Amino acid sequence: MSEENPVVLVVDDEVQIRRFLRAGLELDGFSVQDAETGADALRWATIKPPDLVILDLGLPDMDGSEVLERLRAWSSVPLIVLSVRSNEAEKVRLLESGADDYVVKPFGMAELLARAHAAMRRHVRASSGEPVVKVGPLAIDLAARIVTINGARVMLTPKEYRLLQLLAQHAGNVVTHQFLLKEVWGSPHLHDTHYLRIFVRKLRQKIETDPTQPRILLTELGVGYRLVAPEPATAAAG
């Protein structure tokens, strides 16, 4: 039975954090493998390739970002970083070097699980080619390039669609300003965050019930945007 459970590799040097993570993850149906050091983590990642990695940044032997980089050299496993507050620049850097998402310490289990499941669903979606992302009343058909709200077609400009498409592909996970700017407007506009602000405002007016209190397209201050996690029904493919 446990053979079929998804394996999560928890990398943290604090034993108490590992204990509650193990309890919470096992309750959620994961099979947990602990690692106390970066070297340990990299070893386990090759011996027993995990379905998810939870990585703390402060490790005794190497920086968490180094573990991330070395892991990303050969693996695309979904990975969530445990970060500390008020260092937005660091979060952005980690996301740019391949982390799928982060949670800020201290965090609740529900928050971590939501991020983790979103990251895992994205990997499944990427491999299975599941074309429709549904978020509340919003449905984005990535194959047909059609966006509907409660079944009614929403007309988007090409750039608005591209923006929504990128967010939908990462639904449930944060996407950095830099990534969006690069993909939508190209590298010369990496720092033109205001382009995003204006297009997101337009997009919200088309897809949100109340654009002043968005429920679908959320802002992560100083980092990027997040489309809320799609319903489990859509993601149950995994």
Place this chain on the structure above:
Amino acid sequence: MAGMERLRRELRGSVIALGMVAVTTVVVYALTQSLEVRRGSVLYLLPVLLAGWHLGLIPALVAAVAGVLWSGYFFFSPYYSFYLSRPNEILNLLLFMVVAVVTSHLANSMKQQTELAKKREKEVGNLYAFSRRLAAASSAADIYRAIEEHLASLVQRKVVLFGAAADGQAKPEQAAFSQRLHGAIADVQAGRTLATTVDDGAGDIWLIRRVSQKNADFGVIAIDLGSVPPDAIEEVRERVDDVLSDAAATLERLDVARALNEAKMRSETELLREALIGSVSHELRTPLASILGAATVLSKSDAIAKDERLTSLAGVVRDEADRLNNEIQNLLDATRISREQIRPRQEWIEPQDIVNAALERRRRRLSAHHVSLDMEINLPFIYVDPVLVEQAFGQVVDNAAKYSPPGSPITVAAKRNGHDLVLSVRDRGLGLTAQENAQIGERFFRGARHAAATSGSGLGLWIAKAFVSANGGKLEAASAGAGLGTTVSIHLPFATPANQPEVGPDE
């Protein structure tokens, strides 16, 4: 080499002097032809004066001799011959030579004085710049860098300064030094020798010595003397020694040693404080993360989820851990503010995003209140550090929830007011007396009524105020009086519509 150079200069001067005599001759010839001038020999003083002033002694003497010969040719019998026979002519020759000597000497000393004055002015300027840099230096490393540059400008050679023993960091220049050089530097630093010269193996001679022979605090300096022949080293070294002993006296006079010691002490205190804050932050927050995380796992476990009382207890653990975490964050923020480490990272941001993020983060803390939102649609974008403003606004929201009874309404608004964006939070809580309002936002201030109502550190609004003003805004509180609720508003200037961000291309 220098002799040749000099000869060439004198020759050129003499040629120019002869040219001037020739021009004078043309003029004199014209005058004698048209005006029958008989006493024109004095005109030949002109080239002598000019040559003496501008070209030096030799060209002036050349001009004098040539002038006397020509004036003899024109004005003294036998006319139209260079033969000097009359005492007048001899006298003229002597007079011209004296003028040549006196003029060139005067010119020479004038030039020397001008140069000296210029040099002194430059030195004073350098010294002034140096002392200003010292005054502005905030660390020992800054001071050493200033000394290094000052000495380099004095010696006019490449210099590398090694601070006193405490200054352990390696410099990039240092890496390129040969083993021999390193050895010599270590010797001087350890005081085994006062000064020494070393060949760096690449053809350059380096002089290594203490900046001041009396005061080791100023460090050890390595000066690149260039490729000096062995017999000239002593001479170059003496010249550099002279400059350095002057420089060392200047350093003494400016009390650089004291400044250095103070800077070192400051950085040690700073390090200690940083280490303390870092460890407090880490040591307190790591267990908090475990407590809070464990509480959330417990509340979801079957055994506890079944029992409402146990679920609420797990909630208490979580909420209190959350509150403790908040207080720690406040302490850290307060330290950052006192150390002036708030550096806003400004960007264009949708005002509502700030409000929504702050409310979302506090959803649990606000769950007992009725929060209503009143946000204007299409507010202009603001150019602020969104994270700082969100934290400031969050503090205001926290206060509203803390000082108003559960179940009471809290109204959050985002509106435009003239050239300001106003984010406001209105509660129906304790309110403020005029006196309390005057003190609100002071560090550690808590009104007696507020302190009685609930615990707190009195840092929240002070932090909010600092974060808001770091973004060019201001924070204000208004209340009709005790028990009548409070409205706290954050005013942030937004640029005029013309200054709104440019719309990105859509195609």
